[in-house]
Amino acid sequence: MSFSSLGLFPDILRAVSDAGYTEPTPIQAQAIPVVLEGRDIMAGAQTGTGKTAAFTLPLLHRLTPYANTSTSPAMHPVRGLILTPTRELAIQVEESVRDYSRYVALRSAAVFGGVNIKPQIQTMQRGVEILVATPGRLLDLMQQKSVTLGKVDILVLDEADRMLDMGFYEDIAEIVAATPGHRQTLLFSATYPEAIKDISASMQNNPGRVSIEAAHTQDKIKQLFFEVADKGKRAAALVTLLGHYHPASCVIFCNTKLQCQAIADTLQEKGFSALALHGDLEQRDRDQVLLRFSNKSCAILVATDVAARGIDIKDLEAVINFELSHDPEVHIHRIGRTGRAGKSGLALSLYIAAESHRVNAIEDYQKNPISLSALDTLKVNQKLDLRPPMVTLCIEGGRKNKVRPGDIPGALTNESGITGDQVGKIDIFDHQAYVAIERSSVDKALQQLTRGKIKGRYFKVRKLQ
Ligand code: AMP
Numbered sequence: 001m002s003f004s005s006l007g008l009f010p011d012i013l014r015a016v017s018d019a020g021y022t023e024p025t026p027i028q029a030q031a032i033p034v035v036l037e038g039r040d041i042m043a044g045a046q047t048g049t050g051k052t053a054a055f056t057l058p059l060l061h062r063l064t065p066y067a068n069t070s071t072s073p074a075m076h077p078v079r080g081l082i083l084t085p086t087r088e089l090a091i092q093v094e095e096s097v098r099d100y101s102r103y104v105a106l107r108s109a110a111v112f113g114g115v116n117i118k119p120q121i122q123t124m125q126r127g128v129e130i131l132v133a134t135p136g137r138l139l140d141l142m143q144q145k146s147v148t149l150g151k152v153d154i155l156v157l158d159e160a161d162r163m164l165d166m167g168f169y170e171d172i173a174e175i176v177a178a179t180p181g182h183r184q185t186l187l188f189s190a191t192y193p194e195a196i197k198d199i200s201a202s203m204q205n206n207p208g209r210v211s212i213e214a215a216h217t218q219d220k221i222k223q224l225f226f227e228v229a230d231k232g233k234r235a236a237a238l239v240t241l242l243g244h245y246h247p248a249s250c251v252i253f254c255n256t257k258l259q260c261q262a263i264a265d266t267l268q269e270k271g272f273s274a275l276a277l278h279g280d281l282e283q284r285d286r287d288q289v290l291l292r293f294s295n296k297s298c299a300i301l302v303a304t305d306v307a308a309r310g311i312d313i314k315d316l317e318a319v320i321n322f323e324l325s326h327d328p329e330v331h332i333h334r335i336g337r338t339g340r341a342g343k344s345g346l347a348l349s350l351y352i353a354a355e356s357h358r359v360n361a362i363e364d365y366q367k368n369p370i371s372l373s374a375l376d377t378l379k380v381n382q383k384l385d386l387r388p389p390m391v392t393l394c395i396e397g398g399r400k401n402k403v404r405p406g407d408i409p410g411a412l413t414n415e416s417g418i419t420g421d422q423v424g425k426i427d428i429f430d431h432q433a434y435v436a437i438e439r440s441s442v443d444k445a446l447q448q449l450t451r452g453k454i455k456g457r458y459f460k461v462r463k464l465q
Helices: 010-018 026-036 051-066 089-099 118-126 137-142 158-166 169-177 194-203 214-218 231-245 259-270 283-294 328-335 352-368 409-412 441-452
Strands: 041-044 080-083 108-111 130-133 155-159 183-188 208-211 221-228 248-255 274-277 300-305 318-321 345-352 390-396 423-428 433-438 462-463
Touching: 010 089, 026 051, 026 183, 026 208, 041 051, 041 259, 051 089, 051 130, 051 155, 051 183, 080 169, 080 231, 089 108, 108 118, 108 137, 118 137, 130 137, 137 352, 158 169, 158 183, 158 194, 169 194, 183 194, 194 433, 214 274, 221 231, 221 441, 231 259, 231 318, 231 345, 248 283, 259 274, 259 283, 259 300, 274 283, 283 390, 318 328, 328 345, 328 352, 345 352, 409 423, 409 433, 409 441, 433 441, 441 462
Parallel strands: 041 183, 041 208, 080 130, 080 155, 108 130, 155 183, 221 345, 248 300, 248 318, 274 300, 318 345
Antiparallel strands: 390 433, 390 462, 423 433
């Protein structure tokens, strides 16, 4: 099947082709025609299945008649509202909206908590047709009369199950009540607990059911289970797995925040580049962890399920379950983070004999036999270079200092002998900018940025280790 056969407007197809997509993923092939018909849908799809484009592309198509270049805010009321559980997901979804709408004159913005509300109020005052929001912050903006939802045609609840887990039910209900009754409602959820069915029953109108079998994604994931003699040996088993498979990027799942931090500390002591991601981190630390992982200056992320939600890492080589989840659905969700977009993935799980029932529950749930492997058959390469390929430099100047992504490569490659291909991902925040540099050139880069000016100014620069 091709994208063009779905009937999307040419300006949207052009953006899809720019993104390099050649054919729709299964969830897109199923969901897009139903949404284009104007029907509600209830879609079962995890991150990694292409779900964002599955709702964004038809949403843009249906909102295209509202596209306009007027500067009057009145001409840009919110027409499409996408609710997401986390700030990270909101940012990612809005980036996708912007990518796919690059040839359509529709404005978009993301609003989320944990940051200053004023710039978001200003953005809303200028008007946007497509708003991506976390529920709490959206309610704040509504209470301040900075947003009205009376013109919403399409409402998307993305990762609805997670929004419920995070206690957003009341907030969602209040937001939905502020939208017109005739709106189209698209509900995306990885799992279907009763509460999701209730939400669908109360907020949707005869929704089309769309889902893709978990097996579709599992085909590409090699899943291995390793029994560990007792709890105390888990950490050593983890080190064996990392030493044998040596994934270039991996997420290790733990069931608690404490465990998460302890494992990250243990791995760091052993020379691995590992960082913990859990709910107790300050927003700024969380941002740093995520950007270091995505720019390849940290290879291992040790995360809880909640913290890992909404992070989209494209080339995750492996997922490791330090401890099995209590819920087989969560397990499938975890391992679905590897083997994405056509690539093969590796999912490794540790368990002790007392947790065999969890292994059985997973086997039943996925309707596929599980392969048990033995740790003592794995060979560990002792001479591995455990250091990640890149190192992050933090520049103490960001958007508020008028530093833009394009300024940094220029400042770096000027006279220093550093070439553009040694410069990796650049992330700009309000007060800091981060740039990944190939390990072999990082000292030279640090010197260059410390001694030279960016945008005519000197900034403090340091290595994140
Ligand atoms: P999502 O499930 O929305 O988080 O998307 C997972 C990844 O798949 C993202 O990196 C998308 O850019 C990518 N993607 C989405 N649709 C397609 C497609 N039709 N072909 C190839 N990659 C896609």
